[in-house]
Amino acid sequence: MAPQLAGLRLMSLKVDQDALLSLFLSSTEKVDGHVLANYNVSGPRYTSYPTVPLWSESFDSEAFETSLKQGLQEEATDQRPLSLYVHLPFCEERCLFCSCNTVITKQREHADRYLDYLEKEISLVAPHVATKKRSVVQLHWGGGTPTYHTPEQLERVFGMLKQRFYFDEQAEISLEVDPRVTTPQHLKSLHRLGFNRISLGLQDTEKKVQESVNRVQSIEQTYALIEESRQLGFSGINLDLIYGLPYQTLHSFEKTLDAVLELNPDRLALYNFAFVPWLSPWQNQMPVEAMPSGEEKFTIFKMAIIKLLEAGYYYIGMDHFAKPTDELSHALQEGTLHRNFMGYTTRAGNADLLGFGLSAISAQEGAFSQNIKKLSRYEAMLDGGQLPTWRGYTLTPDDKLRRKLIVSLLCQGQLIFSDFTGLLAGESFANYFATELRQLKQAEDSGLVSLSPEGLKLLPLGRMFARNVAMVFDAHLAKQRAEAGEKPLFSKTL
Ligand code: SF4
Numbered sequence: 252m253a254p255q256l257a258g259l260r261l262m263s264l265k266v267d268q269d270a271l272l273s274l275f276l277s278s279t280e281k282v283d284g285h286v287l288a289n290y291n292v293s294g295p296r297y298t299s300y301p302t303v304p305l306w307s308e309s310f311d312s313e314a315f316e317t318s319l320k321q322g323l324q325e326e327a328t329d330q331r332p333l334s335l336y337v338h339l340p341f342c343e344e345r346c347l348f349c350s351c352n353t354v355i356t357k358q359r360e361h362a363d364r365y366l367d368y369l370e371k372e373i374s375l376v377a378p379h380v381a382t383k384k385r386s387v388v389q390l391h392w393g394g395g396t397p398t399y400h401t402p403e404q405l406e407r408v409f410g411m412l413k414q415r416f417y418f419d420e421q422a423e424i425s426l427e428v429d430p431r432v433t434t435p436q437h438l439k440s441l442h443r444l445g446f447n448r449i450s451l452g453l454q455d456t457e458k459k460v461q462e463s464v465n466r467v468q469s470i471e472q473t474y475a476l477i478e479e480s481r482q483l484g485f486s487g488i489n490l491d492l493i494y495g496l497p498y499q500t501l502h503s504f505e506k507t508l509d510a511v512l513e514l515n516p517d518r519l520a521l522y523n524f525a526f527v528p529w530l531s532p533w534q535n536q537m538p539v540e541a542m543p544s545g546e547e548k549f550t551i552f553k554m555a556i557i558k559l560l561e562a563g564y565y566y567i568g569m570d571h572f573a574k575p576t577d578e579l580s581h582a583l584q585e586g587t588l589h590r591n592f593m594g595y596t597t598r599a600g601n602a603d604l605l606g607f608g609l610s611a612i613s614a615q616e617g618a619f620s621q622n623i624k625k626l627s628r629y630e631a632m633l634d635g636g637q638l639p640t641w642r643g644y645t646l647t648p649d650d651k652l653r654r655k656l657i658v659s660l661l662c663q664g665q666l667i668f669s670d671f672t673g674l675l676a677g678e679s680f681a682n683y684f685a686t687e688l689r690q691l692k693q694a695e696d697s698g699l700v701s702l703s704p705e706g707l708k709l710l711p712l713g714r715m716f717a718r719n720v721a722m723v724f725d726a727h728l729a730k731q732r733a734e735a736g737e738k739p740l741f742s743k744t745l
Contacts (some may be wrong), residue, residue, distance in 0.1 A: 264565070264584045267664075270711040272560040275553055283549075294722050296569070297661060298592045299612075299619055300654040301644060301727050304735075306619060310643030312632070318618040318645070319379035331616065332388040333380065333416065334591065334599040337369070337408060338608030340395035340626075343432065346466040348454070348496060348524060350531040352610035352624050353395050362400050365608075365626075370411050371633045372607050372622075377415035380605065386419040387412075389599040392426035398433040402440035409444045423448060423598045425487075430476040431468050438476075442483040449480050450489040450518075455496060455503075456510045463497040463538055470510055477514055487577060490516040494551045495524030497541035504551045508558050518579060519564060519572045520594070521555055523548070556715075568661055568717060571595055588662040595662070610641075617651075619644045648674065649726060657721045664709040664717065687723050694720060 295302040340354045341362055354361070390412065397405065425448035426441065441449075453473055454466060461467045473490075480488055490511060494504055511519070526542070528534045543551065556566070564572040565580045571594065573579040582588040582597040589600040592612050604614040610624045620643030623629045632639040646654070652674040659666055668680035675683050681704070691707070694700045699713035700720060709717055722728055 264580075267711055267714070268560060268565050271566055271714065272557065274711050275557050275560070283553075292719070294718055295725070295728070297657050297718060297721055298590070298594075299614060300657045300725070301619075301646070301650055302725075302731075303612075303621070304731060305727055306621065306642045306644040308642045310618070310620060310640070310645065312638040312640040314645070315613070315618070315620040315638050315640045315643060316379070318615055318620070318643075319376065321617070330384055332419070332599070332602040333385050334389040334593075334596070334602040334604045335387055335391070335412060335416065336593060336604060336606040336611055337390075337392045337397075337412070338394060338606065338611040338622075339365075339392055339397040339400060339408070340609045341365070341399040342394070342396045342429075343399065344465065345533060346452075346454075347464045347533055347537045348466075348493060350525060350527060350534075351393075351395065354609075354626060359399075362404055366400075366404060366407055366411075368630050368633050369408065369608055372639060373411050373415060375633075375636075375638055376605060376607070380603070381416045383417050385603075386417045386422075388419045388422050388602055389593075389596060390418075390422060390424045391593045393593070394427060396429045396432060397426045398428050398437045402434075402436050405437070406440060406444065418445075421598070423596070425450065427452065428476065429468075430472040433476055435479055438479050438483055438485075442485065447485060448487040448489070449485045450491065451476060452491045453511065454491065454493045455499060456507045457498070457503045459498045460496050460503065463541065465536075470514075474514060477516070487517050487579075489518035489520060490514065491520045491522065492555075493522045493524050494555065495526070495543060495548050497538045499543055499551065501547070501550050501554055505554060505558070508555060512558075512562050517574050517577045519559065521552075521559070521570050521572065523552070523570070566714065567595055568664070568714065569595075583662075586663050590658055590662050617646055619646075648676070653724050653726060656724055660709065660721050660724075661717050664714055666707040668704075668706050684724070690723050691720070694723075 338352070340352060341359075342353045342355050343357055345353065345355050354365075392408075400408070422445075424444075424446045426446060427450045428437070430451055430453075451473060452466075453468065454464070455461060456470050458467070477488055492507065492511065524542075526534060526539075559572050560566065563575065565575055565583065567573050567579050567583055567588070568590075571579070578597045579588065579595055582595075587597065587600060589596050591599060591602075591604055591614060592606070603616065604612070606612045606622065609622060609626060609629055611622045613620045621641050623632060623639045623641040629639045652671060655674065656666060656671065659670070671680055681688065688702065691700060691702060694713065694716075695702050697712075698710055699716055701708050701710055709720065713720060
């Protein structure tokens with residue numbers, strides 16, 4: 252970022268937060284009308300660009316291996332740090348709202364066998380990428396429930412990675428935990444291994460809501476886990492909440508937020524429930540008729556934003572909030588925030604992501620790939636000495652340009668046109684994106700963005716709608732929608 256713009260960002264962040272709060276407090280017809288009209292569409296969350304539905308099975312194990320090898324040969328890529336993701340898919344029971352790729356079983360003997368295959372996969376990939384020049388700056392374990400495994404099994408997984416990769420001393424090492432199955436022994440063991448961040452699922456504190464989604468978790472369990480984590484020295488403690496679940500009302504969710512604020516997390520994610528029964532048929536087992544309507548969800552969402560901003564949390568972007576003292580807020584302020592499949596990150600800006608395990612995603616400079624989702628197939632491919640790739644995508648120069656642009660919108664809340672010069676093949680930004688800039692005039696009139704010959708800035712209301720603005724620059728979306736016809740590709744945003 253140009254130094255003068257960095258300075259501007261530093262001064263304006265607090266002002267942005269205050270403006271956002273007064274905008275939501277003002278609650279005018281104009282604001283509410285825009286929010287409802289703009290949110291009530293289906294659209295991608297842009298954890299990748301191009302988005303996952305575009306990836307193809309013609310990108311197979313061989314294509315992934317080639318892309319890994321290419322990385323080793325390219326001088327620039329050779330220097331890029333690494334971000335690692337490990338998918339640990341086991342859970343004891345299914346939470347009905349969940350769309351993660353899970354293996355639900357109480358038979359824990361499956362876990363060791365899975366780790367054997369994970370080790371095979373890591374040993375196939377590591378030789379192509381693990382060099383001293385490419386240190387690991389981020390590691391995240393998700394699932395599933397990583398702490399379904401015993402502390403000894405988790406130490407084994409960590410050992411597999413430490414043996415083959417070079418970890419940066421400052422690496423961000425995090426995992427998702429379920430307070431219902433995570434013990435003090437788990438936490439001690441994880442802390443000793445070097446884990447420094449932790450993210451807890453909570454969703455809602457009301458018993459009726461919890462029962463309706465088959466996830467009963469007492470506030471005492473959550474509190475005990477947070478306290479224990481803090482005492483051990485974990486920082487950046489994150490809580491995941493979901494609005495839009497059965498029996499949630501404005502009043503009930505306000506009570507949830509009061510309880511959550513008492514827990515004093517460093518970060519909060521406030522997810523809009525994605526009701527996608529065509530992908531996760533078990534969601535139909537919930538009392539669907541008790542789910543709040545789009546309008547009710549909007550009142551819940553608005554109340555939650557006001558409450559969190561008034562409590563002093565900063566709005567980071569998309570669904571994320573953080574205390575002003577948290578690294579995420581610092582990164583937002585300094586313009587160094589980045590986004591990948593694990594969400595917002597402060598460390599992994601230019602890193603290549605390598606995903607291990609069922610359905611895990613890898614994202615390199617020139618290609619995306621995703622592992623197979625079915626356990627038996629994952630094992631069979633590895634038994635055959637093959638990388639367990641399911642599908643992927645090779646990015647074109649235009650994709651790379653638009654990916655950079657969308658990340659900039661979602662993470663920095665602005666576009667500085669001159670930042671893209673090297674990717675425009677000699678054309679000016681205004682010429683290359685003439686259609687998109689014309690389309691954005693409407694967003695400008697609605698107070699979402701401000702446009703100038705040098706760039707675009709998201710205004711406070713536009714920060715809430717960053718993905719709607721990003722959709723304007725998505726060159727594949729119109730075709731994807733036309734091909735999908737009636738079948739929804741993405742969840743509705745409200
Ligand atoms: S929310 Fe977590 S514990 Fe529940 S099914 Fe999904 S991954 Fe498993």
